[in-house]
Amino acid sequence: MQTVVSGIRPTGNLHLGNYFGAVKNFLRMQNEYNCYFFIADYHSLTTHPTPENLHNNVKQVLAEYLACGLDPEQATLYIQSDVPAVAEMTLLLSMNAYLGELERTTSFKDKARQQPDNVNAGLLNYPVLMACDILIHDADKVPVGKDQEQNLEMTRKFANRFNHMYKQEYFKIPQPFNYGDALIKIPGLDGSGKMGKSEGNGIYLADEPKALRKKVMSAVTDSGPSEPNSPVSEPVQNLFTLMEVVSSPDTLQYFKDKYASCEIRYGDLKKQLAEDIILFNTPIREKIEDIKANANYLNKVVNMGREKAQASAEKTIRDIREIIGIKRF
Numbered sequence: 001m002q003t004v005v006s007g008i009r010p011t012g013n014l015h016l017g018n019y020f021g022a023v024k025n026f027l028r029m030q031n032e033y034n035c036y037f038f039i040a041d042y043h044s045l046t047t048h049p050t051p052e053n054l055h056n057n058v059k060q061v062l063a064e065y066l067a068c069g070l071d072p073e074q075a076t077l078y079i080q081s082d083v084p085a086v087a088e089m090t091l092l093l094s095m096n097a098y099l100g101e102l103e104r105t106t107s108f109k110d111k112a113r114q115q116p117d118n119v120n121a122g123l124l125n126y127p128v129l130m131a132c133d134i135l136i137h138d139a140d141k142v143p144v145g146k147d148q149e150q151n152l153e154m155t156r157k158f159a160n161r162f163n164h165m166y167k168q169e170y171f172k173i174p175q176p177f178n179y180g181d182a183l184i185k186i187p188g189l190d191g192s193g194k195m196g197k198s199e200g201n202g203i204y205l206a207d208e209p210k211a212l213r214k215k216v217m218s219a220v221t222d223s224g225p226s227e228p229n230s231p232v233s234e235p236v237q238n239l240f241t242l243m244e245v246v247s248s249p250d251t252l253q254y255f256k257d258k259y260a261s262c263e264i265r266y267g268d269l270k271k272q273l274a275e276d277i278i279l280f281n282t283p284i285r286e287k288i289e290d291i292k293a294n295a296n297y298l299n300k301v302v303n304m305g306r307e308k309a310q311a312s313a314e315k316t317i318r319d320i321r322e323i324i325g326i327k328r329f
């Protein structure tokens, strides 16, 4: 059976981008593959969360994973820092990662712009840590959104480089994955390209209907189509893209037809979209708080995950030490 690895940083509540870019795939994959899904707490340290925030966010993401339907009996659910072999492997692999290529990574350049007073070494080494998350379980497939494509490319590069340097095909070369084929990007509704926590435009799984309606109703649009079949502007396309993932195909077609015939009323479109998002997120939202209140259960889940993830990671780190020449006499 093929192996799947993916993770989410505990930087706040999960939004629709996280769900449709990642978690939706996790839910189906857990039935078909040997899956490792984790909470990337080491990665989130690059933004210097307070200890309290870090702790609460790990708990939040874990509760949200479970509320979405991830099953700890089927998939290995764990916290990244519960598997210290990942940190050791990161040290080892970083010897084969070069300053120039790390500096050129788009996510590094973006972060360096976003937090110019905190351009730490963890940010630079971020793709190496991510590669180790994946390679330590010898993954075949990595379900992620479009924004992680470059990091995955780096993982593949590091795996190939290691295999080449030590003249053996030790690592498999993992593939980015989405059931719909191409990796996806869920847009924000503020006219920006991507929905993201740091973009401040998230529509969250935990959002209450009232807050959600307000966010959707304030989405950026344009002044409307000027003639039949005119091209769709980016902000309006963003609304359609969200409709594609939460609404029925008929609803989407209805509004696309209205647009094409210049009869569209953006207020109606937004109202429908808001109600469809509410229908989608309510069953998840209602479970989150109950799960969060059950600390015994949460601890049981991550303890179980830690054991399985450690066993798999320790096998890899033993092999790697041996391959690179760290061994007894």
Ligand code: TYM
Binding pocket: 005, 006, 007, 008, 009, 010, 016, 017, 018, 019, 020, 021, 022, 040, 043, 129, 130, 133, 134, 142, 143, 144, 145, 146, 147, 148, 151, 184, 185, 186, 187, 194, 195, 196
């Ligand atoms: P993070 O925490 O930023 O995002 C978690 C997952 O959500 C996806 N995602 C999106 N997909 C579509 N549209 C969006 N607007 C959107 N926003 C976020 C991301 O692509 C990701 O799949 N570096 C990773 C965490 C990580 C990881 C790994 C992932 C660490 N190690 C190993 C896979 C394998 C990150 O920051 O994701």
